[in-house]
Amino acid sequence: MEQLNAWFTELLADNAIFTANTLGYYLDGLGNTVRLVFLSLVIGLLLAVPLAIARGSRRKWIKWPVFFYTYVFRGTPLLIQLYMIYYGVVFIEGIQDTILWVVLKDAFFPALIAFTLNTAAYTTEIFHGAIKATSRGEIEAARAYGMSRGLMMRRIILPSAFRRALPAYGNEVIFMLHASAIASVVTIMDLTGAARFVYARFYAPFDAFLFVAAIYLCLTFAILYLFRYLEKKLLAHLKPING
Amino acid sequence: MKKLLTLTLLGMFLATGTAEARGTDEVRLAIDVPYEPFVYRTPEGELAGFEIDLGNELCARADLECTWVEQSWDGIIPGLLSRKYDAILSSMAITPERENQVLFSIPYYNTPSVWITRRDRDIDISDKASLEGLSVGVQRGTIRDSYVTQMYGDTLDIRRYSSSQDVANDLVAGRLDLSFEDYPLAVDTFHFNEADSEFKQIGDSIKKPVSIFGKGAAMAFRKRDEALAEKFNAALRDVYADGTFDELMHQYFDYDLSLPVGE
Numbered sequence: 439m440e441q442l443n444a445w446f447t448e449l450l451a452d453n454a455i456f457t458a459n460t461l462g463y464y465l466d467g468l469g470n471t472v473r474l475v476f477l478s479l480v481i482g483l484l485l486a487v488p489l490a491i492a493r494g495s496r497r498k499w500i501k502w503p504v505f506f507y508t509y510v511f512r513g514t515p516l517l518i519q520l521y522m523i524y525y526g527v528v529f530i531e532g533i534q535d536t537i538l539w540v541v542l543k544d545a546f547f548p549a550l551i552a553f554t555l556n557t558a559a560y561t562t563e564i565f566h567g568a569i570k571a572t573s574r575g576e577i578e579a580a581r582a583y584g585m586s587r588g589l590m591m592r593r594i595i596l597p598s599a600f601r602r603a604l605p606a607y608g609n610e611v612i613f614m615l616h617a618s619a620i621a622s623v624v625t626i627m628d629l630t631g632a633a634r635f636v637y638a639r640f641y642a643p644f645d646a647f648l649f650v651a652a653i654y655l656c657l658t659f660a661i662l663y664l665f666r667y668l669e670k671k672l673l674a675h676l677k678p679i680n681g
Numbered sequence: 682m683k684k685l686l687t688l689t690l691l692g693m694f695l696a697t698g699t700a701e702a703r704g705t706d707e708v709r710l711a712i713d714v715p716y717e718p719f720v721y722r723t724p725e726g727e728l729a730g731f732e733i734d735l736g737n738e739l740c741a742r743a744d745l746e747c748t749w750v751e752q753s754w755d756g757i758i759p760g761l762l763s764r765k766y767d768a769i770l771s772s773m774a775i776t777p778e779r780e781n782q783v784l785f786s787i788p789y790y791n792t793p794s795v796w797i798t799r800r801d802r803d804i805d806i807s808d809k810a811s812l813e814g815l816s817v818g819v820q821r822g823t824i825r826d827s828y829v830t831q832m833y834g835d836t837l838d839i840r841r842y843s844s845s846q847d848v849a850n851d852l853v854a855g856r857l858d859l860s861f862e863d864y865p866l867a868v869d870t871f872h873f874n875e876a877d878s879e880f881k882q883i884g885d886s887i888k889k890p891v892s893i894f895g896k897g898a899a900m901a902f903r904k905r906d907e908a909l910a911e912k913f914n915a916a917l918r919d920v921y922a923d924g925t926f927d928e929l930m931h932q933y934f935d936y937d938l939s940l941p942v943g944e
Contacts, residue, residue: 543856638755
């Protein structure tokens with residue numbers, strides 16, 4: 439450990455930009471990015487499951503509002519949504535006196551809300567597509583067993599739909615990680631925020647952004663690896679027998 | 682005969698060529714718009730302001746043909762180095778970090794920075810312990826950013842914004858307790874000197890330490906363009922010497938931001 443420390447100090451000794459101080463900014467940024475992306479993905483996922491079921495409902499008054507929501511959030515840039523939720527809400531008269539302000543005052547929650555609503559919209563559509571693609575045979579078989587709609591949804595449709603949605607959802611996770619780079623426009627010190635800070639301080643765009651790009655690559659690699667593992671586990675029944 | 686004709690033509694061509702080169706040179710000046718009253722757009726869309734007038738005056742005295750290029754602040758030095766323009770005249774303060782990258786003219790003005798808060802707030806900026814946990818908004822990458830980062834990095838919660846208007850928005854909204862802003866920009870954004878303003882200045886105006894606030898604002902050039910910088914230096918000394926600088930200044934400001942040459 440001591441050796442590693444000495445090696446590290448030596449490595450940083452003749453380096454004007456990547457001092458322990460700036461690396462600290464990057465580390466904080468990493469923490470903020472991971473927290474923001476992870477929370478928005480988890481909440482977005484929880485929202486997306488019922489929404490995806492509702493999206494496929496036969497009743498128009500359930501179906502259309504969900505379609506409208508996904509249409510609006512997939513049809514506008516995430517940056518605009520973030521601006522509206524962060525800067526827009528303060529123009530609502532008297533919002534500072536309501537309980538909502540506790541949440542909206544800080545930059546973190548408006549960003550979390552924007553990211554969550556955005557990823558939930560995309561995930562809803564991904565799951566909706568996967569649910570719609572459930573093969574008729576499975577549904578007929580479930581009916582033949584006398585399953586109710588709810589039971590069929592829980593035991594047959596959703597598990598197979600989740601498996602089918604997995605590759606597309608993995609993409610959505612990676613997109614979300616990259617989309618989170620805009621959090622720094624509302625003063626959150628995420629990874630990109632740290633890079634912009636270092637850039638503005640040392641006027642070294644190449645070093646600052648190259649370094650942060652490497653961190654994003656590592657994160658993406660971890661996500662890829664996780665999803666490959668999940669696919670291998672959950673889609674094992676689709677592999678050729680001799681494969 | 683033919684040879685003579687060719688030579689004559691060649692001679693004439695060269696002569697006109699040098700005559701052109703000896704005339705007015707073209708210089709592209711970069712500026713971050715708007716920064717009232719230094720630079721702004723008139724309703725007709727024309728660039729106007731103190732630095733536009735000063736720049737045009739300097740160019741006229743240095744016998745240069747100047748055009749203005751708009752460039753946002755955070756890319757203004759990289760843009761100079763990648764030859765998108767030849768000089769920056771955009772209230773850029775001289776700092777040691779920037780001196781590593783660019784060549785500065787002599788400074789032409791310096792403005793103090795001020796702490797701004799809402800009128801209903803009672804904050805004592807000199808009492809560091811009482812500032813614990815308060816938030817301050819600054820424009821990212823400015824010397825005010827450096828100042829609060831260095832002096833208050835462990836007390837204040839520093840939020841960095843892309844534009845000063847965003848800082849003002851969040852101060853109005855109540856997301857920020859403080860703003861640390863350039864004096865002229867603060868006058869323009871917060872109107873804190875007016876009686877019915879929502880904001881007020883607290884503490885003294887800040888100009889020190891020189892290690893952060895620098896020697897003042899100067900034009901910036903690429904390091905190799907020493908001749909060009911010297912032309913502008915001469916023009917600057919000239920506008921200071923004959924009182925033109927003061928005259929221009931009083932058209933736009935009710936306070937003194939001049940830096941007598943040599944200081």
